Amino acid sequence: MSLLPVLHFPDPRLRKQAKPVVTMDASVRTLADDMLETMYAERGIGLAAIQVNVQLRVVVMDLSEERNQPRVFINPVILTSEGTGEAQEGCLSVPDFYEKVPRAERVTYRYQELDGKTIEATADGLLAVCLQHEIDHLNGKLFIDYLSPLKRQRLRKKIEKSEREPVPVL
Ligand code: GNR
Ligand code: NI
Secondary structure, three states: OOOOOOOOOOOHHHHOOOEOOOOOOHHHHHHHHHHHHHHHHOOOOEEEHHHHOOOEOEEEEOOOOOOOOOEEEEEEEEEEEEOOEEEEEEEOOEEEEEEEEEEOOEEEEEEEOOOOOEEEEEEEHHHHHHHHHHHHHHOOOOHHHHOOHHHHHHHHHHHHHHHHOOOOOO
16 A cells, blocks of 8 residues: 555646556556545545546545545446536645535446446435546546636645745744
């Protein structure tokens, strides 16, 4: 197991397209394990491989209160979307920023498990939001892309400034 560094906006590597996983070999399992470890360490509820600079369609998630229900989605796709809603979102690649963005309310989705089995299901609530957020990552898209360009530019300046300056320790 190892912790992976998480890329931060505006890193251009977050804009790459992730490629489908073709063979479910040991390296994919190791990647998923490392991504879960990284997600838990960073206190996120989801993580896409793109965020740790791996251009593969792999997503991990844990939506449980107890942080004991790890899930792995290989090659996830949304098949149909219904309704519209808005939820407050955050992203490990956009530190300390939260904003409401529009999302479909309910989605049917398909993915593969680590053993290669294909699963199809329907989601609403947080799972629906998180799946849309993570699949966006695999396509080089961030939740802040749904905001106005002005808001995004202000945010970029704030993040770049905070990453230039050392964190004061009292
Ligand atoms: O930790 C996360 N929280 C979150 C909250 C609302 C909607 C989406 C998310 S995903 C985010 C982790 C992350 O950046 N995944 O890509
Ligand atoms: Ni994210």
